[in-house]
Amino acid sequence: MNGAGNAFIVLDRRDASGPAAYGESGIAALLDVHPFDQLIVLDPSSDADADLRVWNRDGGEVGACGNGTRAAAWLLFEDGAKPQLSFTSSGGPMRAQRLSDGAAEVDLGPARLDWRDIPLSLPMDTMRLDFGVNLPDGGRLEGPGAVSMGNPHVVFAVDDVLALPLAEIGPCIEHDPLFPDRVNAGFAQVRDRDDIRLKVFERGAGLTLACGTGACAALVALHRQGLVNREAVIEADGGKLPVRWDTEGHVHLSGPVVLERELDLRGL
Known part of the structure; x- marks a missing residue:
């Protein structure tokens, strides 16, 4: 899938028995099949409609992917999901709703602005970094x-x-x-x-x-x-x-x- 050109493989594992894990070798194997920016994996969740995990093409797992979450939500909407969805993720809870034109809008939660939340290696005003x-x-x-x-x-x-x-x-x-x-x-x-x-x-x-x-x-x-x-x-x-x-x-x-x-x- 892609969201505004941002390319993903979306793997729906909601009927699986446990979470998946991908390292550099697994990501490399997927890249041989189809080029992508991020791998989006949907696992079962007891607290939401799905647990969403994200890996970059270098094999590193990350906490959030806005376009990937939109793509996953759209896929679930097309699969018959109710027009309001929730996800758990390592970056925090997220919600999605289906708009009147069929698009998916995601609520990625609050923007975090403390220097420790970024994180930075030393205290600094995040409105305008001394950098x-x-x-x-x-x-x-x-x-x-x-x-x-x-x-x-x-x-x-x-x-x-x-x-x-x-x-x-x-x-x-x-x-x-x-x-x-x-x-x-x-x-x-x-x-x-x-x-x-x-x-x-x-x-x-x-x-x-x-x-x-x-x-x-x-x-x-x-x-x-x-x-x-x-x-x-x-x-x-x-x-x-x-x-x-x-x-x-x-x-x-x-x-x-x-x-x-x-x-x-x-x-x-």
Whole structure:
């Protein structure tokens, strides 16, 4: 499946007897079958409609994936699930609802803003970090906001996102010692208070066509800096993602989903 171009394998194991686990070798075997950014696995849950786990293409398990959760919710809606769903995950509980146009909107829970929640390696104001990265042309990006959406993000407000050498600077940010769990690096160009152009260098995946939690983090970080409203459309390379940060602090994400094909993964 894909959500705004963000590619997934979604494995529905709700009728299984125990949770699955994937390491680098298992992920590599799946990549031989079909290229993807994240593996989404649905396991049975006693507290929700399903337990949702996420692995990046490098074999690392992560706490949240916004577009992957949308894709999983859409799949369950198409399978006859009730129009309101709940998921448990290592990043916290999440809920989903089916919209009138058939799309799935997910409530990824509250944005986490304390430096320990990101996490950072030292105390710092997450609204505007005392952190920056040098550009190859001699310029510098500074003062990103930091947000955890169940996974860590920093978001730089930039003048022209398409002019940046993201493949060069992304790994430097991802692996900086300030971020002990590594970090997803977002680069957001504010075109209007409800219109944002975004690219994200994802930890463990690199540049992808879209990042759902990155879109959520961008809205929260930019709103905290006074640059955008609490609701906006985030345009990624793969499509547009409507995001809203409600007054109770929860962040909601919707957008397009495509079921590409079904895979036979027996024997892997």
